[in-house]
Amino acid sequence: NRYLFNGKHLEQITSIGPRTVGSPENENTTVSYLLDQIEQIRSESETGPHSITVDIQRPSGCFSIGCYDRITNIAVKLQPKTSAQHFMLANCHFDSVANSPGASDDAVGCSVMLEVLHSLANLSTPLKHGVIFLFNGAEETILQASHGFITQHPWARQVRAFVNLEAAGVGGKELVFQTGPENPWLVQAYARAAVHPFATVVGQEIFQSGLIPSDTDFRIFRDFGNIPGIDLAFIENGFIYHTKYDTPGRIHTDSIQRAGDNILSVLKHLVMSDELADSSQYRHGNMVFFDLLGLTMLVYPAHVGTVINYIVAVAAVIYLSGKCLLTSSGRYMRDLVCVVCVLVLSWIFSLVTLLFVAWLVTLMGRSMFWYSHIHAAVFLYGSAAVCILLLIHTLVKNRCYRRAGRVDLAELFFDGSLLLWCFVLFFFTHRGWCSAYVPMMMVLFPLISKLLLTKLFRARGASLQYSVLYLMGLVVPYVYIMFLIRVIFEVFTPILGRSKDEIPPDIIMASLVTVATVILSSYIIHFIYLSRGTKRVLAVLGSVFMLMFVLVSCGLFFPYSADPSSPRPKRVFVQHITRSFHTLNGSLQSSDSGLCINDLDYTGMQHITPHIPQINDSISTHCQDWLSCSRQFLTSFSHCFRKSWYLPAPEVSPKAPLEVQLLSRQETQWGTVKMSFEVKGPSHMSLYLHPHAGASLSSWSFNDWNFVFYTHGLDAPVWRFWIEILVSTPQRSSCFLVFSRSSPQTCLLMRAWSLWPSLLIIYLVQTDARRRSSPS
């Protein structure tokens, strides 16, 4: 009796359109839709054993670089009628970014939560504990609604653990990419209950290392609520994450059913568990967790993992030293060292070659050619990497080992690879990385199959049968690692389309392909030494590489695509702005209006300029003098760019114009000037403070930085704040409320915008083969 998730709410919520914080779509339409649905579920299950309580929270507060005022949370408490003490929290957000219907991010999450609520409320046997469903209405504004809930809502104290459903892509399977901190029982519950497990601790370690430029409510619940949880995200197709293509049509019913099955069964399991009531008892230790191709989950404590890893590594070392002792006069040792050197040199050489190719591709202006054609990258870089590895080993075989027995050589290279994986395993384990289970597999399985085969085929050496059995022994780690590599490419390729890094993305792609090739080749490279010749293979690979190189340099592979079945838009950030420059006494000096354009990937305006000649390098870096920001925000503040373009345009007429008022100005006993302001304006505002030379900000109402990001919902009161300036050069003390930084006299920059509809995003698309790209 499986619950059928149908995603009807997803259609309804996304049909409202983009739902930015503070817009009526978000604060009224979506909220009343959700309330209606919850009320229906409540009345339907009234006679059942559960009660449902709904609370609308409108929190205000400040944390980190942001402040919020009267944003919206809908909290729904489901508990047995006898009432419960301990609660699971299930979190989703219904707001979206300005230009997206936000289907995967995160209407689908809320749609699944509604159905999970329905299903649980409808159970005929009462649950042991309760569930709080949080439909949060401000996540895209740096996670403010979850902060409002966890720090201010009276129910927050009863929450013992949470499940969060998010998106870093559109559709597909939802990956458990972080759990904890500590609290092994949570991931154990997922392992036991999830119907279709998809999880890996590699995801957790990559995400928490900060390589992925995004964040989820997980951090807020963990850091401000001290609550452990499970973070799930859709990761497929990140190319269209936060774009207008994030539509319900791209999420298969299967995806919804999968996510629903998993969340429902995990929640059910957790609210029936004893651990929830007293989680402190089960608190300690990190876990190693991963699924085996969705069939089953393996979960074990990290300290057990450490023991296993060391045992496996030591076993391999014993195997190798056994061989060493069996052969006389240390020859084996010497040979092994040589082989390890050859292997490492072949890796370095192929990496260097690939980086050179990537650099050439970048120089030719064909950067990111693989963005829409990942296979092109595999063929170009992959063939080059394999080619170099083959070439080096063929040379070594023909030059250095001409007299050695082929079988012995192959054995030696196998041992060399094993030793290198052992190093990796020792290193990972020593660093305390849970991901060490991957090298562990790469040592364990080859070692076992080698030992078994040596027993079986004592004298026969390299027969076909032997090779087949050997390869079969590699199936488990190889299939697993290929699957992992696929996921890593799936996640990182789209990120290269929205990263502001200075490193050319082709360098990163080439490195990833090299690493993947090296990993996959490690236990099969020794077949070269068994084979008679590699000339033909080398010729084929060489031709593939040359052909691909020519095709890439001719520009056959255009990075972006408008193919409706899998669009790959180019990301450009465009802000339509009106700037006012004021003099020191407050009167308007000048004003202008324009589009401030920022590229979000490495190709910049290269593909746009031919079609919109006005956007060229002669107008670049124009906004920087007004939209400048301190280095420290670069990680947290997405509006800081290395390069901008400024194009004149008609004036902006926002629905809620900005009104700033100086309320009071007084000199304090401790020699500073304190000024209070009142601001009325749109839902999203940010304030930068740049004290004039000779003055400094001694304190203000906000954070430790001279920047604050402010969001409000509907019916928010005016925004009040104060600043206190320490003036060391008295004659300039009169200057503190001016609106731009570009005149030499400036001190304060005020920027305000309502994201919708004055923000617009340009997509570069390919319409047909000849007319390469046209903006739409």
Ligand SMILES: *[C@@H]1O[C@H](CO)[C@@H](O)[C@H](O)[C@H]1NC(C)=O
């Ligand atoms: C569950 O909900 C359905 C309506 O969707 C209702 O027909 C059914 O009777 C409910 N079951 C229970 C056990 O309350």
Ligand SMILES: *[C@@H]1O[C@H](CO)[C@@H](O)[C@H](O)[C@H]1NC(C)=O
């Ligand atoms: C570059 O842009 C400027 C301003 O939009 C324009 O005047 C100029 O003609 C453009 N240059 C080219 C080469 O198109």
